[in-house]
Amino acid sequence: MDIMGNKHLLLMDLRIGRRYSNSFYNVVKRLCEELMNQFQHTQKVLDNFTFEQIIDNRLRLKVSIDTIQLLAFQVLDKALKNASYTSPKIQKEILHIFSTKVKNAIREEFGDAKYCIIVDETRDELKNEQMAIVLRFVDKDDIQNIRRQRYDGASNMRALVAASKAVIPIHKFFPKLTFVFNIVGASCKRNDELKVAQAVEIEHMIDIDKLETGKGLNQIGTLQRARHTCWSSHFKLVSSLIKIFSPTCEVLLNIINEGTTFVQRGDTDSAYEALTSFEFVFILHLIKEMLEITDLLCHALQSSTKAFLQKFREDKWDALLANMKSFCKVCNIDVPNMNVPYIRRRCRARDHQDDFTVEHYYRVDIFYATIDSQLQELNG
Structure with a gap:
């Protein structure tokens, strides 16, 4: 049966x-x-x-x-025959009863002690706004036991990244960064190709004595996803991209040559063109250095972070540019002549020459402007 x-x-x-x-x-x-x-x-x-x-x-x-x-x-049997306990009205009444009991219990617990209300908002993974209301208080009998309080720096990181996007080249950088990540990390197959390319590069660098060997060194990894609600993840993404820049380029080239559709090959070609441009690589390194400093907001005082940023602005331009040129040389990216007049590109046509040099564009319009946006946000 x-x-x-x-x-x-x-x-x-x-x-x-x-x-x-x-x-x-x-x-x-x-x-x-x-x-x-x-x-x-x-x-x-x-x-x-x-x-x-x-x-x-x-x-x-x-x-x-x-x-x-x-x-x-x-x-x-004791209820009305037409009673419905799943209607929205009844559910709201039940929730109201619960909330009243909770509020009464809280009032009884903290009595006349001091309290504060925190209202915060963020976006979930679907980019929907979510608001949270938090009541913070200390039990009336335990206030003498307070030792310290800690706060999350996620909102500060979000504000700083949003502030940096006020600089137009930075604003255009993040969609390109996401575009590259979405193509390379679109499937397990491409992640496997990325790991294979890393292994080949590590082996080559070891052969020419460019890498040290030892336990824990030369680990193979993937690009770290940047989440909208966790701004410190942007630092992980740019850091991982710099670390595996050449293997990422190799994966993109393979897709361009072997992609199954014209759309796939065309999108990948656009991503590769953006990734290997001097401006993208410059901003990539700038963002990495900047977020590495502002990430200290989660662990250090705000004044210290401002001091680090100010010192970075005043002293680190030459070091950043030298590091950039060395990186571009390894990755076969053309470095523009910093002393020639800057020619602005509009709609892919180079039809306007500004009265300043290429170095001025990268140093003043991007480097200074980006850091100043952070300092202004921190001062506010």
Whole structure:
């Protein structure tokens, strides 16, 4: 005898309860269907049951359902026959009762102690705004036991990254960064290709004595996803991209040459062109250095972070530019002549020459402007 064949028998017994509550009947019906679905997954086990075991199991299930029916009917018999306990109005009333009890319990707990209310908002993964209201207080009998308080720096990081986007080249950089990540990290196959390319590069660098060997060194990794609600993850993304820049380029070139569709090859070509431009690489290094400093907001005082940023602005331009040129040389990226007049590109046509040099553009319009946006945000 197959226990799956008894589903209709159970539901026939349940129809007796319909005169009491259609809602309850539907709930128990869904319960039975879920139980039957679970039985399907264990059919091999059930096939080995004896006839007596099947009868006993059916009896236990029927008794359990009858018991649930009896208890529910005792409640429903005392209620109005047209009562509905799943309507939005009833649910709101129940929530109101719960909230009132919670508020009364909180009032009793902290009495006349001081308290504060924090209202914060953020975006979830679907980019929907979420607001949280937090009541912070200390028990009236325990305030003398306070030692310290700690705060999350995620909102500060978000404000700083948002402030940096006020600089147009930085604002254009982040979509390109996400574009590159989405192409390279689109599938397990591409992640595997990225790891293989890293292994080949590490082996080559070791052969030419450009890398040290030892335990924990030269680990193979992937690009770190930048999450909208966790701004410190942007620092991890730019750091990982700098570390595996050449393998990332190799994966993009493979897609351009072997992509299955014109759209795929065209999008990848655009990503590769953006990734290997001097401006993108310059901002990539600038953002990495800047976020490495501002990440200290989560661990240090705000004034210290401002001091680090100011020192970086005043002293680190030459070091950043030298590091950039060395990086571009390794990755075969053309470094523009910093002393020639800067020519602005508009709609892909170089039709306007400004009255300043290429170095002025990168140093003043991007380097200084980006750091100043951070300092202004911190001062505010």
